[in-house]
């Protein structure tokens with residue numbers, strides 16, 4: 001028997017903005033099932049009901065539930081028979097057992113159920129248990145995500161560019177790799193500073209690859225994107241029961257880095273309380289999981305990166321000075337892209353070829369106008385912005401060359417240059433003339449292209465050129 005619960009309570013769901021959790025209830029007591037379904041729908045969940053194992057299996061396929069409330073004693077078998085396949089699908093399962101079936105509940109937990117409820121089920125307790133299970137699933141996904149993204153972490157790492165600024169960075173990476181590999185006591189901490197998108201992450205991975213034990217783990221922790229309440233357990237690990245959703249014990253990322261590299265990205269975003277704990281780890285080289293009394297030695301080398309001015313943050317009381325001095329031992333500054341001379345074009349060509357290959361497109365050169373625009377633009381988002389704009393231009397451009405308008409940059413002039421009025425003043429007429437001459441220069445005297453850059457028609461451009469006596 002299979003029953004879908006819909007109807008009068010649908011109105012409670014309307015207008016809820018959070019995605020609805022899909023809950024499947026596998027339960028043969030129909031009156032109890034109706035009460036549960038009604039309550040869950042009122043609470044904003046999507047709920048469907050199956051009264052047998054077979055109907056449950058069928059609905060799992062159809063509705064792909066996020067969570068299952070699973071009764072143990074069903075007309076066509078025991079809920080425990082269905083449990084392993086649900087767990088294997090990554091579905092969170094809450095088992096429901098009648099009085100006197102404690103052994104079933106224990107066995108269900110061993111098979112991977114997230115939690116259990118004893119019948120008769122109190123509906124408020126049921127809601128709390130669902131919320132708890134949801135939090136546990138979210139935590140697990142975050143941990144799995146962090147671990148997964150660290151696999152293949154150093155594949156295909158390249159720091160392109162041979163401008164003096166980049167050559168000096170590469171030489172520094174080599175030198176630091178020697179220092180952190182062969183210091184017999186504690187490997188000194190490396191701090192990589194630089195504007196956003198300058199390649200700090202790439203530099204950290206390259207440093208790891210340049211060390212003697214590059215086959216050891218490289219573990220990346222993004223202090224900015226991890227929710228504050230997860231950073232601590234992510235970094236330090238936890239024992240079972242250390243907090244409500246800690247279902248089992250788990251090693252933290254500091255431990256997971258073993259004797260490899262722990263890369264603390266966006267260290268400036270680390271909450272003050274955790275800064276103190278991190279300092280303790282750096283000083284004592286010991287780590288203790290949340291809820292544990294046992295300490296583990298820390299063998300990893302620490303590399304931190306930031307696009308913030310940590311010194312300024314120290315002055316403002318937002319970053320601990322003792323941690324700053326501890327981190328600021330070997331410091332590397334990633335130069336902004338605009339200070340890398342010909343590297344800008346080299347990188348632009350590299351990203352263009354990369355995109356063309358990836359999408360099986362015909363190679364197209366940059367037009368002279370696009371080339372000078374790339375050279376002159378100030379690239380506030382650095383290499384990341386260049387990569388993004390070039391890929392976009394390659395994918396969207398229609399002409400035989402990549403044109404300035406394909407790059408969609410906000411003009412090649414730096415905003416400050418374009419906006420600043422000289423002390424002696426300037427007339428609108430002369431500013432307009434300068435802009436037109438500039439656009440023509442950038443587009444290699446291509447009038448249509450220059451008109452496009454200035455957002456006017458070719459006719460209007462011709463008219464203005466004539467008025468200012470500009471000839472091409």
Ligand SMILES: Nc1ncnc2c1ncn2[C@@H]1O[C@H](COP(=O)(O)OP(=O)(O)OP(=O)(O)O)[C@@H](O)[C@H]1O
Nearest residue numbers: 158159160195196197198199200201202307383384
């Ligand atoms: N020199 C380089 N050669 C090739 N690719 C690079 C280079 N520098 C950066 N990149 C690429 O640019 C993008 C941004 O680099 P990365 O993430 O290392 O910057 P970041 O400084 O860590 O940025 P954020 O401060 O925002 O975290 C990445 O896709 C990276 O592969």
